Amino acid sequence: MTHTTLGDISREHRRSYPLATAIVDDRYRLTWPEFDDRINRAAHALQAAGVGEGDRVLWLGQTSFRVFELLGACAKLGAMVCPANWRQSGEEFAFVIDDFDPKVVVWQEEEIGDAVRAARKLTQRDPVWWQHDTEGEGSYEYALAAQTTEDPWGSVDIDLPVLVIYTAAIGGRPNGSLLTQRNLLAMATEASYLTRTSQESVFLNSGPLFHIGNFQWDAMAVYVQGGTNVFVRRVEAEAVLDIITAEGVTSAFLMPPTIIQMTQIYDADKHDVSALRGGPFTPVWNGLLPPDTTPWGATPGGFGQTEVSGLAVVNGHGGRGQGNSGRPSPLARVRIVDVEGNEQPIGVPGEIVVAGDVVHAGYWNRPDINRQRMRDGWWHTTDLGRRENDGSIHFIGTMTRMIKSAAENIYPVEVENCLEQHPAVREAALIGVPDPQFTQSVKAVVALVEGAEVTAEELIEHCRVRIASYKKPRTVEFVNEIPKRDGAKDYEALDEMFGGGGYPGGDNVRA
Template sequence: MSSYDDRPWLAVYGDQPADYAIEFESALDMFRTGVERDPSGVALRYFDGTITRRELDELTDGLASGLLANGFAPGDRLAVYLQNVPQFVIAMVATWKAGGVMVSINPMSRQRELSYLVTDSGATVLLALESLYDQVAREVVPDTDVRLVLTTSELDFQTRNDERLFAGVTRQRHEGTVDLLELIDRHRGQTPPPVGLRSDDVAFLTYTSGTTGVPKGAMNTHRNVVFTAQVYRDWVRAGRDGAIFGIAPLFHITGLIGHVAVSLLVPAPLVLAYRFEPQVVLDAFVEHRPASTIGAITAFTALLNAPGCSRDHFASFTSVYSGGAAISPTAEQAFLAATGKQVHSAYGLTETTSPMTVTPLGATSPVDPTSGALSVGVPAPNTVVRIQDDEGRDLPLGEIGEIVAAGPQIVAGYWGKPEETAASLPGGALKSGDVGFLNPEGWVFIVDRKKDMINASGYKVWPREVEDVLAEHPAVRESAVVGVPDEKRGETVKAFVSLKAGAAVTEDDLIAHCKERMAAYKYPRSVELVDELPKTVTGKILRRELRG
């Protein structure tokens, strides 16, 4: 079978339908149905605090009414500048109830970045942690369209105040701001007027990382959100066996869909722990016994390397997925050996509203015999993934090219950027910027990012292949491979490597390890040992920072 339109991957789904109905007009309808199904069930757990679905409905009614009373109008944007706290979910749902669009902002953003995101989105309301307002936002807000600043604390909705996370944190009140919970209390018991959200309306703006120019606001619609939440429920089984653990940052598309949206759909409890701290997360696993999660493989590696990590910490999980970056077969096997659980692969981008491809729960991702790469799954339902050359022509199955996807999860475009939309989303299909291939059964394999390809003496070297070989060495915890200038070869291969605790190995040992296993033009000519590799808050390794 050689046609993408024949969708050979459908066989992987077994008896599931080829065409997959989207169940709700909007994500708000999805939330309301979940409340009706289980009003007394727990919606959110945050350390020792809980919020039921009925309470979440009441809190969001109060906030939506408060927003409208302060001039917020349908179509307006509310920017959320928070860690993984219940207020994030409250703000998301309340924004929809007020007919608006949520803008999710990385809490690691500093003044220049925050200023750009708030200005570009045209947000009129900003919700920030008190500490982030004090340290960053207070200098930004006066030069933006923000008319209302809401602040809140990570100490709210729980009483444990874990010193590992909250040491030195105190409540702060800032002039010109309004406390979130006080605003909700002033409007508690009020019901906002009905809003007619449609499937094509924008649910939230999620900003790309800006690795190739300035960040762009992807317009994730309500159709996108509902569809991908269903994919997580039905093919990942998120929430169907118990609580979902929010290991990924909620501002990121993985957290927005793989944690929040699917928890609203099922409905299922969502467990939050402020931010990723391995020991705190492991303790929360034991306390709350969640059934599913999805996160970057780097986060799972950090958990496995945390003191005292054991199989018991993962005993309750029935669904564990890795997204955000392709994982190596070595990492997959290491997780299985340490936890007794299979980590499944999924793949998506901000512009695909999380999953573009997914390994159905219980299926085993194949390993490509030539490259040694582990598949990132098959195209999600209603999704067609193609491999194309630089001129946009389809390549035969098995050939390497750019991954291009079309389906209900593809965003409507980039906020205020029609030229960028036309370039990256021609005809509504996404040109991912990732290089890979499909095998004849329709399994997708990622080779690397197009921009990360190394040209060594005219030969193409894909960093991920070298990283996978390095991962096979027992001393290696993580690695990142980049191209560096070389007078003779144009570029040559350099590896940055962090080691496992207590491991000892030399740079020459690692070079020899690769040289024995790779073609002469591929193996790294230099290795630099580092304590930690630079990463985004979502756990992706930042190769660009290593190029210097």
């Protein structure tokens, strides 16, 4: 007996929903049979390029339905696909290419072509390159057109990685989280319950595909339930409102700044958002949407990370409890442990560790980190929490310092390393300053080499061209010395000196 895989989902949907729309993306509107045909063509094209079980495909582009057909193709082959952060620099792209070692790279010219070409000059790898936003020889569509729609039937292990998402830097470099087919099916099952997803659901993939959030809310649930996934390359308020109106979108991955823009330009004569479920951001819609009565909408929030397939602990289970994060998904097990792995008593803080169908297969090519983090059959999250008397979990904060800017997680060490590469910088430390729009604003505290001179603007530009722009400092403070405690940078002292605060934890819930 074999388990149902992601590949089996599209195989069955083509029979069960032959007339239903699976995909909408600009000029593409595909039924489930048409979409599964494209998945099969993509699988054969990847095979022809040398991709087999355990091999890797890299996506260097913005949000597109092609990521989902590559996901389906890789699921049928036992391979894996990684949608990289398209906002990265050429140097960062090259790092991912060298680290991930893909057999095929599918790339985009629009907006990021210069960075991709820079990466091709820097990388040590020699993959097959297909451009997806063009036609003719060398294009993604050209590669697919040469292939048959015959299904590449074969047994695939449900515990093989299929989706890889590079997380924010740990130890100064990003790490690719290996999400298996079992992980994604567990995610879809959980989200289907929490959001009441059905075959009638229409989800707008308006979030970045290099984040877990778009997949969890609600792309995978809609995929598994046979609904419609709609894709938009870039999030612009007017265009998003038009798509929601035209497609009868029932849910979308939207952040408050975009929602606020949409409410400001909303025109009842042109726009219709009556089918839309607002989730936790319903109040931001300023009365345009009714209350969301699903478990996710009524009791939003929880605790999770990419490595546990998104949220492993959710307020939607058992109602909002004493803790701020709720209770574990039925497909997850959670303990609170001390440094030796012993379970802590009720009310005593410790590390949150997770086991079950939601735990990823580790990081790509990081055996040392995997041994450290996946001990005794439990994934060690490096996050602190406690179990409350009613059994719910309270998330306290990260054991590794993190700054939250809108939807982005920024780990200081990566930006500090970048700043310290500047010849004028002796030492740098990063703190987060509360920001009413973006949660936190990034502030750098810098000590210069004796006699050196550099402006704040020069240091910000130095970071902008070397790392993703959202990670760069917004402001810079110059000091003679970075304060230390036990030989390490004293971030608490820096917060006190320069108004730092608002870090994930306390009354905030990490997602």
